[in-house]
Amino acid sequence: xxxxxxxxxxxxxxxxxxxxxxxxxxxxxxxxxxxxxxxxxxxxxxxxxxxxxxxxxxxxxxxxxxxxxxxxxxxxxxxxxxxxxxxxxxxxxxxxxxxxxxxxxxxxxxxxxxxxxxxxxxxxxxxxxxxxxxxxxxxxxxxxxxxxxxxxxxxxxxxxxxxxxxxxxxxxxxxxxxxxxxxxxxxxxxxxxxxxxxxxxxxxxxxxxxxxxxxxxxxxxxxxxxxxxxxxxxxxxxxxxxxxxxxxxxxxxxxxxxxxxxxxxxx
Amino acid sequence: xxxxxxxxxxxxxxxxxxxxxxxxxxxxxxxxxxxxxxxxxxxxxxxxxxxxxxxxxxxxxxxxxxxxxxxxxxxxxxxxxxxxxxxxxxxxxxxxxxxxxxxxxxxxxxxxxxxxxxxxxxxxxxxxxxxxxxxxxxxxxxxxxxxxxxxxxxxxxxxxxxxxxxxxxxxxxxxxxxxxxxxxxxxxxxxxxxxxxxxxxxxxxxxxxxxxxxxxxxxxxxxxxxxxxxxxxxxxxxxxxxxxxxxxxxxxxxxxxxxxxxxxxxxxxxxxxxxxxxxxxxxxxxxxxxxxxxxxxxxxxxxxxxxx
Numbered sequence: 171x172x173x174x175x176x177x178x179x180x181x182x183x184x185x186x187x188x189x190x191x192x193x194x195x196x197x198x199x200x201x202x203x204x205x206x207x208x209x210x211x212x213x214x215x216x217x218x219x220x221x222x223x224x225x226x227x228x229x230x231x232x233x234x235x236x237x238x239x240x241x242x243x244x245x246x247x248x249x250x251x252x253x254x255x256x257x258x259x260x261x262x263x264x265x266x267x268x269x270x271x272x273x274x275x276x277x278x279x280x281x282x283x284x285x286x287x288x289x290x291x292x293x294x295x296x297x298x299x300x301x302x303x304x305x306x307x308x309x310x311x312x313x314x315x316x317x318x319x320x321x322x323x324x325x326x327x328x329x330x331x332x333x334x335x336x337x338x339x340x341x342x343x344x345x346x347x348x349x350x351x352x353x354x355x356x357x358x359x360x361x362x363x364x365x366x367x368x369x370x371x372x373x374x375x376x377x378x379x380x381x382x383x384x385x386x387x388x389x390x391x392x393x394x395x396x397x398x399x400x401x402x403x404x405x406x407x408x409x410x411x412x413x414x415x416x417x418x419x420x421x422x423x424x425x426x427x428x429x430x431x432x433x434x435x436x437x
Numbered sequence: 438x439x440x441x442x443x444x445x446x447x448x449x450x451x452x453x454x455x456x457x458x459x460x461x462x463x464x465x466x467x468x469x470x471x472x473x474x475x476x477x478x479x480x481x482x483x484x485x486x487x488x489x490x491x492x493x494x495x496x497x498x499x500x501x502x503x504x505x506x507x508x509x510x511x512x513x514x515x516x517x518x519x520x521x522x523x524x525x526x527x528x529x530x531x532x533x534x535x536x537x538x539x540x541x542x543x544x545x546x547x548x549x550x551x552x553x554x555x556x557x558x559x560x561x562x563x564x565x566x567x568x569x570x571x572x573x574x575x576x577x578x579x580x581x582x583x584x585x586x587x588x589x590x591x592x593x594x595x596x597x598x599x600x601x602x603x604x605x606x607x608x609x610x611x612x613x614x615x616x617x618x619x620x621x622x623x624x625x626x627x628x629x630x631x632x633x634x635x636x637x638x639x640x641x642x643x644x645x646x647x648x649x650x651x652x653x654x655x656x657x658x659x660x661x662x663x664x665x666x667x668x669x670x671x672x673x674x675x676x677x678x679x680x681x682x683x684x685x686x687x688x689x690x691x692x693x694x695x696x697x698x699x700x701x702x703x704x705x706x707x708x709x710x711x712x713x714x715x716x717x718x719x720x721x722x723x724x725x726x727x728x729x730x731x732x733x734x735x736x737x738x739x740x741x742x743x744x745x
Contacts, residue, residue: 187552188618190589193545194516203542207535211528274528282526285490286543287516287586437492 194287204288204296209303212266221365222261222308227315230254233375234319244406251316251323252401253374258308259334260372260394263301263341265365271297271349272357280436290436294346301338309334325404329411333404336419337397343426344393350434368394373402393422441504443468443590443621444489450497451484451645458484460645461498466638471612471622473636475629475731477739481645482625483523486592489623490520503590516544519588521579523595527567533578534563537585544586553581557607572599580608584615591615593624597631609635629732639731643739656734663702665710667721668694674717681713682706702726 194200212218234247274280283293313321348357370376372394378386389395400415444466451459459481466472476482487493488500491507491514500507505514527536534554541547554560557577562570570578576599583591593612597605612635615622626632632639633653640650649656671693678698679688686700700706707726714721 186618187548188584188587188615188620190618190620191546191587192517192589193586195543195545200543203539207528207531207539210535211530214530277527277529278522278525279528281492282520282522282582284492285515285518285520286540288543289512 197289197292200288201292201296201299204293205299205303208270208297208300212270212300212304215270218266218270222258222266222304223311226254226258226261226308226312229257229375230312230315231319245320247316247319247321248323248406249377249402250375251312251321252405253398254312254316255309255334256337256372256394256398256401257369257374258312259305259337259397260341260368260374261365262304262308263338264345265361266304266345267297267301267342268345268349268361269358271346272352272354272361275349275436276354278437284436298338298342301342305334305338323405324408326410329404329409330401332416333397333400333412333419336416336423337393340393340397340419340422340426343423343428343430346434347426347430350430350436368392371395373398391418393419396422440468442466442501443470443503444472444623445501446485446489446498448498449485449488449495449500451481451488451493452496458645459488462642462645462647464640464647464650466621466623468621469616469619470637471616471624471635472638472640473632474623474625474640474642475627475632475735476625476642477627480642482642483594484645485642486594486623486625490518490592491515516586517589519583519586519591521583521591521593521596523598524575526579526582527575529566529568531567532564533559533567533570533574536567537578537581540582541585546587547585548587550581550585553585556611557581558604573601573604576600577604577608580611584611584620588620590621590623593622595625595627597626597628605631629730629735633731641735641738648738649734653731656731663699664727665698665700665702665707665725666727667696667710667714667724669696669714669719669721670694673719677717678710678713681709 195203212222230247230250233250271280280293284290345361348361352360368374371381371389372392373389374394378390378395378399381389390399396415396418400412400419403409403412403415442465444464446462446464449459449462449464450457462481462485464474464485474482474485484493488495489502489507491511494508502514503517507514531539534550537550537553541550554563557580559574559577559581562574562578567575567578576596580593580596583593596612597608600608609631612622612624616637624631624635636653638650639653639656641648641656671690673690673696675688675690675696679686682688682698683700683706686698686706688696688698691697698706698710711721711724
């Protein structure tokens with residue numbers, strides 16, 4: 171087509187407004203924009219906030235103040251805080267991410283982004299950044315509440331960081347596997363159910379020694395049990411690196427991410 | 438490079454399980470043109486477009502889009518195309534303007550989102566979440582997202598389905614401007630008038646094959662040239678009228694006193710009909726000549742196909 175410089179146009183646009191000038195934005199800019207959008211979507215969603223912020227904070231406050239569950243020797247907040255931190259990671263990396271991604275798949279968001287200049291790996295990187303930002307906010311909030319309740323943590327901050335990151339990787343893999351294979355409604359139901367079951371049976375607020383000896387070895391292999399047990403070893407008992415729990419989390423992370431990579435359906 | 442077609446599809450086959458959605462389809466889209474892919478539901482329009490967009494891997498045939506293979510060279514292709522899906526594609530909780538600005542941020546030289554919002558009449562929706570937009574507003578947002586990155590080639594899958602007339606015309610104007618500025622547009626539609634109004638080239642597909650293509654004028658020419666209608670006395674002797682007309686004409690009394698003549702409607706035929714009427718003492722009332730429309734062509738082609 172030739173230039174339309176001599177053609178008067180009634181439109182609000184100057185001629186040439188649509189002249190093709192295609193191209194992708196720079197990768198870091200795309201990932202930053204995508205991560206910011208994903209985070210805003212999460213923070214704007216009431217149900218997600220209930221899950222990621224309100225429930226962990228409430229559990230921490232309630233169970234520290236009221237002696238509902240026997241948390242063993244010592245102050246209950248020292249037992250509960252690590253468990254609630256594990257729950258926070260579970261709620262964001264697994265439950266929240268699974269539900270959000272499941273509905274993004276259902277509403278064609280993933281499909282539409284698949285035709286944009288944003289590569290798929292960059293979309294997943296952005297999702298991970300958004301999960302980490304949310305977790306940072308959760309950890310900050312829960313730490314402040316725990317300190318207010320008289321928490322006195324011990325241990326190596328690096329070990330805590332490694333545990334949280336490996337836990338995030340494990341839960342993300344499982345969450346994306348669920349979101350990418352089930353219908354959105356099924357993901358919604360299943361992710362909430364799993365959240366509830368792990369909340370009770372994963373050593374988050376109920377100590378493992380409350381469960382019968384027969385099921386304990388199985389429960390201890392769950393990712394949330396490994397995460398809460400590892401965090402407790404470090405923060406409550408001052409352990410250096412809880413290698414056993416890290417090993418369990420690593421196996422879940424590798425298996426979950428590999429399965430998600432293999433079975434994830436974008437449409 | 439510049440002269441090769443924007444889209445070149447040859448012998449495309451796409452199956453879903455045992456169902457063949459596209460069955461040996463050919464399509465060539467010249468650069469800088471608007472091509473309308475017209476067909477009934479289930480004809481294979483969306484599948485064809487989605488193969489070009491890189492969503493589906495063809496089971497047979499060859500596909501080149503801007504000279505690239507959409508499957509193996511998708512990373513190079515995607516920044517150069519704009520895509521409007523038939524539905525969805527937006528976070529339900531995202532504000533309309535937020536989503537458009539985000540799409541713009543994924544491109545190197547985007548159009549100012551504010552201009553597009555004004556142009557498509559979405560000013561009132563800037564702070565409305567996608568799930569609260571009306572169907573027509575959702576469509577227009579999807580259209581804006583398809584063009585905001587200044588693509589060379591735009592795929593619009595039923596861009597005006599469900600739009601009110603005003604929004605339809607805003608969409609048509611935008612498509613015309615895209616072409617005027619040198620972009621190539623491929624749109625699917627089942628509105629004949631949309632194809633007639635917008636398209637440089639119309640491709641009619643049915644049963645997963647391209648059954649006709651050409652400019653709207655070319656398609657409306659050829660075959661039966663048109664229709665002549667008039668009102669007269671009921672029960673005219675059509676056999677006698679037909680004897681006066683060229684051999685390939687047809688005449689029918691649709692309802693008592695309402696007549697239709699089909700054939701090559703030219704001045705000669707008109708004169709023959711009126712003089713025959715004069716000889717038989719009939720005043721042909723409401724005499725009208727109807728050109729063959731794309732709709733006639735379409736029904737003729739697909740109807741024949743459906744009857745087998």
